[in-house]
Amino acid sequence: MGEIIRFVSKSELERARLIREARTIYDSISPPDDTVSEKQNEAPVSHTVSSADAHRSLGSSLS
Known part of the structure; x- marks a missing residue:
């Protein structure tokens, strides 16, 4: 006894x-x-960039 039945519409x-x-x-x-x-x-870590490589790539992109 004490059960609660809730009506749920089709749209809901x-x-x-x-x-x-x-x-x-x-x-x-x-x-x-x-x-x-x-x-x-x-x-896994695929690669690392040394500071020399970073400066070289920056220099080529600035020119």
């Missing part, structure tokens, strides 16, 4: 379904931040 159910669907599509295109940060932590 449809709205919730559309929101879930949109969120799934958005997450497939742009993953949540926690997934991106995990991938960044696992990615």
Whole structure:
């Protein structure tokens, strides 16, 4: 006894379904931040630039 039954209209159910669907599509295109940060932590460092290389590349781009 004591159960509460809540009426949910068809439009409210449809709205919730559309929101879930949109969120799934958005997450497939742009993953949540926690997934991106995990991938960044696992990615190896590809290269480093020495200060001499940086100055050379700056000099060539300025001319």
